[in-house]
């Protein structure tokens with residue numbers, strides 16, 4: 160039989176059928192009678208089949224075509240074989256499941272045929288067939304078969320593993336590729352969920368189930384999860400697992416959940432390598448900028464010492480230029496350091512209570528002179544919270560504000576720059592909202608300025624200096640603080656930057672040792688007694704020179720052990736403690752001093768160039784009062800000394 164036909168025997172053939180029988184009039188069931196001789200001449204055809212195939216009776220009384228003209232050669236042959244093999248002892252009729260016929264009208268007709276044979280007196284065989292038109296069913300089945308074949312080809316081509324899971328019974332059907340991804344043959348994998356579950360990395364399984372649950376509960380339209388699965392050879396394979404519930408029962412429980420597995424190990428490993436490379440690069444940059452800061456401390460510090468000596472006008476001018484270049488270099492180093500810390504995920508926030516108006520005051524005093532030099536009106540307003548104190552990272556907020564104000568002044572030639580910082584409460588949340596507005600040149604493309612190293616135009620660095628890092632760092636800092644930074648700008652009109660960061664109100668901090676009664680003797684010292692613990696000889700001479708300019712002579716300790724001993728033997732108001740020192744480091748020394756002297760311990764301030772590994776919190780935890788970055792400036796040192804003097808007079 161041809162591929163499209165199949166045979167079975169049946170016992171009920173209506174022998175009395177004629178082409179005019181009422182049941183044949185509708186055309187769906189038709190009658191065809193032919194003689195099983197060469198060409199299979201048609202003897203009778205009911206109107207339905209004749210019409211559909213375009214068969215006509217010639218004037219000679221014969222039909223225009225024989226049955227063989229309607230069949231393709233394979234079907235012709237196999238029909239003959241079937242008829243020849245027919246045994247009337249076994250059955251009365253032959254049944255042909257699907258037979259294709261194509262007449263002169265051109266349209267193919269698929270029929271289910273029940274065929275009865277009658278031997279004529281001449282010995283010829285007369286075949287009578289009842290044919291039911293099954294073309295529509297055949298086409299639907301054909302289309303379905305094609306679709307499923309197409310799907311199989313796609314799955315095969317995309318190398319997808321597939322799974323078909325019944326969450327109620329736990330039964331899963333995996334395809335061959337699913338097993339192959341894990342180094343197994345399909346025959347080694349049972350149709351059970353445990354085959355998947357037992358291979359998922361233990362650290363990833365909870366997330367998988369959470370994602371599955373989210374889809375089952377309808378919280379997400381699809382299930383998607385990336386997890387590791389154990390390969391037969393023992394290594395881990397990264398799998399992108401996607402799926403969807405395609406059927407639920409009457410109670411809404413999923414009964415069919417189907418999906419695919421994609422092996423994304425290569426991409427994932429490349430991603431991990433790239434992240435590690437970025438981290439390594441960032442750490443290298445961070446270490447380098449830290450290393451550069453240390454000698455810079457010597458240069459900037461010694462310049463400050465030189466400034467205090469007798470110099471003529473020319474020398475002073477040269478010194479001023481060197482100082483400006485040093486300052487510029489320090490800003491650059493700081494920016495690169497920040498950027499690398501951010502990229503390496505090493506930048507830690509330091510949330511401490513602070514006053515908004517103080518931060519605004521610092522920014523305002525840093526830039527007032529520059530604005531005045533350019534003839535720009537510069538106004539800063541702070542609207543504080545009720546207590547005046549908020550909890551956030553003051554240093555980072557100040558850094559962003561400095562960047563915004565510095566840019567505003569840099570890119571404004573006339574008009575004004577205004578900074579407005581307010582504390583806003585919205586429901587339970589409190590925000591610090593700062594706007595920096597200028598009437599400067601404006602920004603052509605506000606989306607580009609946030610990119611690292613991107614400057615507004617090529618002439619920017621020539622005319623205004625800058626590295627193109629400031630805004631990229633500012634945005635990263637804002638995001639790190641769970642806040643946002645945005646800009647609105649119009650060319651030639653000016654720009655307005657807006658920073659928003661969460662900043663809850665808080666009470667004024669209680670300073671360590673302010674609360675407890677002090678047993679320290681003596682009144683406000685005319686000069687503070689300062690101990691500088693520093694192992695580096697250049698840094699010691701910087702400190703010596705800087706203090707000499709203030710008319711002070713500090714005591715020096717070469718390492719942590721000497722600092723502990725000095726505090727044991729003498730009284731100090733302030734210890735400037737280098738953190739990285741041989742033998743006993745600064746943190747350890749601070750801990751030992753506070754442990755021994757308790758409330759009588761001096762104020763200890765960390766002095767460090769390591770702004771990568773060390774945070775302010777590390778210093779506080781070691782019992783210190785603060786953190787002074789190297790190279791420190793005269794103003795920062797003066798502020799610290801003034802604060803210490805006030806503190807000493809309070810506790811005295």
Ligand code: ADP
Nearest residue numbers: 566567570601608614615625626627628629630
């Ligand atoms: P830098 O100022 O060091 O070049 P930034 O990241 O701070 O780097 O700024 C990137 C660019 O954004 C600047 O080069 C400048 O073109 C543009 N820009 C930033 N602020 C302003 C402003 N207030 N007015 C005009 N252009 C600005």
